[in-house]
Amino acid sequence: MPNTTYHLLAELEPFSEFYGGAISRWAGNVLRNDSNSVVVCPSADDTWKFPPESILSLSGLKRYTHLRRYFSRLWPLHHALIRHIFRPILKRVRPGDIVWIHNRPQYAVALTRRVHRAGGRVVLHLQNSHLVQGPERLMRQVQVDRMIFISEFLLEEAQRKFPTLGASSVLYSGADETIFYPAAGGRRNAETPIVLFVGRLVQDKGVHILLDAMKLLEEQGVKVRAKIVGSSGYGAGKETDYTRRLKEGAPATVEFLPYRSGAALGDLFREADIFCSPSIWEEPFGLVNVEALASGLPIVSTRGGGVTEILSTGGGILVERGSVVELACALRRLAEDPQLRTRLGQQGHAAFRERFTWSIARTRVQEIQKMLSV
Secondary structure (H helix, E strand, O other): OOOOEEEEOOOOOOEOOOOOOHHHHHHHHHOOOOOOEEEEEOOEOOOOOOOHHHEEEOHHHHHHHHHHHHOOOOHHHHHHHHHHHOHHHHHHOOOOOEEEEEOOHHHHHHHHHHHHHOOOEEEEEEOOOHHHHOOHHHHOOOOOOEEEEOOHHHHHHHHHHOOOOOOEEEOOOOEOOOOOOOOOOOOOOOOOOEEEEEOOOOHHHOHHHHHHHHHHHHHOOOOOEEEEEOOOOOOOOOOOHHHHHHHHHOOOOEEEEOOOOHHHHHHHHHHOOEEEEOOOOOOOOOHHHHHHHHOOOOEEEEOOOOHHHHOOOOOEEEEOOOOHHHHHHHHHHHHOOHHHHHHHHHHHHHHHHHHOEHHHHHHHHHHHHHHHHO
């Protein structure tokens, strides 16, 4: 009987193409057609089209979302709660099985000893800085068989704080080539190029910086429009003070569109001419940038974090975080130079094909699984 890999999603991560985040997208694409993997999640729908036997929803994970704050510093009780929630998995683990934990170091601390006792292996896969930002005394208890980071930036950040990190590697996420691909016949908005933003409408993503840059470009008479696609959260997010301020202060050249996913989102990428990711924080990776590369779009983004790695071989222009003037200058340069847009778009698409497809990620996962089974 082949070994099983159990992928433990975070308690706030439904396994859904529409309502899930980057971790759900990773699992939906990398584990597709993998009959030896089981996605363990708080809830799921059928949007990823996985067979029922490949999904295990644990109602306790939903409750954990509310309970964890009461146990935040009571770690022995907190770990007992985590082990209780994942008891159905701990009972299933057999020698050679892998428990692949996504983004939750506290799960690893609570579960690793039990998994090892059953003859299994543990992987901790981090897409954010939780290892570095968590309680140091607790994070030093993370003793897994393999640690995986979504970017070199995250790996180096962890190594600086924990020099004896242990076996680690970088595994880039990708984009679905059946959804994100270049527009046939090239771009069509030669007179008034369209700048696209896709993501959560929260302060860290820097949408307010983009709006200020669009106001500046309007004052300069630059012909360019922008589409802002997203909400305050994944799926139909609630209106917040921040989203209201964005919409109230937006110039006439900016259009807001609701959250999109799947084919509808891919269509928006192909209708645009420039992609803008104006993050004002250290973005650990920035999956939308990879989706832009796959779509053949030139990118304007900010220096730092994992975005620098994504654009290391070309495909975009990097500007200083929080600088309205630099962002506006880069957008103007691309808006007024269609040949530059084409050249950067082609560079980016080549980088995507070489480094960021889901098939590459799938192969790396298989290699890691084989390595752990030895």
